[in-house]
Amino acid sequence: MSSIIAPDKPALPETRLTRSLARELLEEYGSPLYVYDAQVLRATIEQISEAVNYPRTRFCFASVTNGNTSLLRIFREHNWGLHANTPGDVHLGLNAGFAPAEIVYSGSNLNRDEMRLMLEREIGILNLDSLAQLEMLRELQRHRTKSPRSRVGLRLNLPEITGETRIGVGAHELADAVKIANSAGLKLSGVHFYRGTATNSTSAFADSIATVCQAGALLPDWEYLDFGGGFGYPYNANRSAFDWSTFGAELERRMRALSRPVELIIEPGRSAIAGCGTLLTRVVSVKRQGEKQIVGVDTSVVNIAVLSVHGGHRRIQSMTSDVGEDLITDVCGNTTFSRDYLGRNCRLPRLQIDDALAILDVGAYGYAMSSHFLHRPRPAEVIIENGTHRLIRRREDYTVLTEHQV
Numbered sequence: 078m079s080s081i082i083a084p085d086k087p088a089l090p091e092t093r094l095t096r097s098l099a100r101e102l103l104e105e106y107g108s109p110l111y112v113y114d115a116q117v118l119r120a121t122i123e124q125i126s127e128a129v130n131y132p133r134t135r136f137c138f139a140s141v142t143n144g145n146t147s148l149l150r151i152f153r154e155h156n157w158g159l160h161a162n163t164p165g166d167v168h169l170g171l172n173a174g175f176a177p178a179e180i181v182y183s184g185s186n187l188n189r190d191e192m193r194l195m196l197e198r199e200i201g202i203l204n205l206d207s208l209a210q211l212e213m214l215r216e217l218q219r220h221r222t223k224s225p226r227s228r229v230g231l232r233l234n235l236p237e238i239t240g241e242t243r244i245g246v247g248a249h250e251l252a253d254a255v256k257i258a259n260s261a262g263l264k265l266s267g268v269h270f271y272r273g274t275a276t277n278s279t280s281a282f283a284d285s286i287a288t289v290c291q292a293g294a295l296l297p298d299w300e301y302l303d304f305g306g307g308f309g310y311p312y313n314a315n316r317s318a319f320d321w322s323t324f325g326a327e328l329e330r331r332m333r334a335l336s337r338p339v340e341l342i343i344e345p346g347r348s349a350i351a352g353c354g355t356l357l358t359r360v361v362s363v364k365r366q367g368e369k370q371i372v373g374v375d376t377s378v379v380n381i382a383v384l385s386v387h388g389g390h391r392r393i394q395s396m397t398s399d400v401g402e403d404l405i406t407d408v409c410g411n412t413t414f415s416r417d418y419l420g421r422n423c424r425l426p427r428l429q430i431d432d433a434l435a436i437l438d439v440g441a442y443g444y445a446m447s448s449h450f451l452h453r454p455r456p457a458e459v460i461i462e463n464g465t466h467r468l469i470r471r472r473e474d475y476t477v478l479t480e481h482q483v
C-alpha cells in the first residue's frame with residue numbers, strides 16, 4: 078500500500094485549535110472527534126469568492142464533501158448556493174435553508190422517482206449526464222401539467238481535456254440534445270464541466286475554459302456555464318497548490334470576451350472546506366518495532382476519507398506535546414484491517430497512552446466518507462466559533478448497527 082506520510086516538522090494548523098482547547102474538547106465530547114473551525118471556513122470562503130470578479134458569478138458549495146447542516150448554513154450566510162451531487166444533497170440543502178432556486182444539481186443516473194422528485198422540488202438547475210437522462214426528463218414532463226421551474230443543462234464530456242471519462246455528453250451530441258429538449262418544450266440553457274478531482278494544476282483548469290465555452294456556444298439558448306469542482310487542496314504544503322486568483326482572472330477574461338452575457342457557476346467542494354476540519358483522537362497503545370514507534374489510536378480509516386482523497390499525504394500532530402525525541406511513527410487504527418493506517422512514517426514525539434493526536438485537513442470527504450465497515454460507529458462533530466464550541470452532530474452508538482435490521 079502507498080504510504081501516508083507527514084512532513085518532517087508538521088506546521089501547527091492554521092486553525093486556532095490549540096493543545097489546551099483540543100484536550101478540553103476531548104474531555105467534554107469524547108474521542109474520536111471531528112472539530113471544525115468556523116473562522117477558517119469563513120476566511121476560505123471569502124478568499125475563494127474574492128478570486129473571481131466576473132459580475133454574474135455564483136458559487137455553490139458541493140455538499141458531497143461535507144453535509145453537516147451547521148456548516149452548510151455558513152456557506153448560505155456568505156451567499157453561496159449549494160451543488161447537489163445526489164437527491165440526498167438536495168434534501169440536505171433544503172433542510173439547511175437554501176431556497177430551491179439556490180440549488181444546482183449536477184449528478185449522474187437518476188431513476189424516474191428521483192428525477193420526478195427533482196422536478197417537484199423545483200430546484201434551480203438540473204445538469205444531466207446523458208441524452209437518455211434528458212429523454213427521461215422529457216417523458217416525465219409529458220405527464221406533468223406545469224412546465225419545470227428548473228433550468229436544464231448538460232454535463233460535458235470533453236475527452237480531449239480530461240481523457241476518457243464516463244461522465245457527460247460529447248459536444249457532437251449537443252444538436253440532438255437540443256432537439257430532444259425542444260420536443261418537450263424545454264430549453265437547454267447550460268453546460269457543466271468537471272475538470273477532474275483534486276487538481277492542483279491551475280493551468281489544467283485555465284486552459285480548458287475556451288473549449289468549454291465553445292461547446293456552450295453550440296446551444297442556441299445558452300445562459301450559463303457551470304465549471305464544476307475538482308479544485309485541489311494543498312494537503313502537501315511542499316507541492317504546488319491550486320491558485321484561485323490566477324484561475325479567477327482567466328475565467329473573468331474569457332467570460333467577458335463572450336459575445337453574449339453568460340452566467341458563471343462554480344462548485345468548489347474540498348478546496349473550500351478541507352482546511353477547517355480536524356479529527357482528534359486519543360492514543361490507546363504504544364509499542365516499538367526496532368526504531369519505529371507503533372501507535373494505536375481510538376479511530377480508524379473507516380472514520381475518515383479513503384487514501385485516494387488526500388493522495389497519500391496527511392498531516393498528523395501531537396496535541397499533547399511536541400517536545401522530546403522525534404520518532405518515525407506509524408499511526409494505526411483500532412481495527413485489524415490491513416489498511417488501517419492513519420499515518421505511516423510520520424515524525425512524532427515519543428507518545429504514551431491518552432495523549433491526543435490531531436489529523437489535519439479532514440473537513441472534506443472526512444465524515445462524509447466515513448462508513449460502518451468494521452462496525453465502528455461514527456464520531457461526533459463539533460464547531461468552534463467566537464471563542465466557544467458546540468456539538469453539531471451526536472456521536473453514534475451501537476444501535477446504528479442494528480436499527481434498520483428486520
Ligand SMILES: Cc1ncc(COP(=O)(O)O)c(C=O)c1O
Binds near residue numbers: 273305307344
Ligand atoms: C459535479 C461536481 N461538482 C463539484 C464537486 C466537488 O468536487 P471537489 O470537492 O473536488 O471540488 C463534485 C464532486 O464529486 C462533483 O461531482
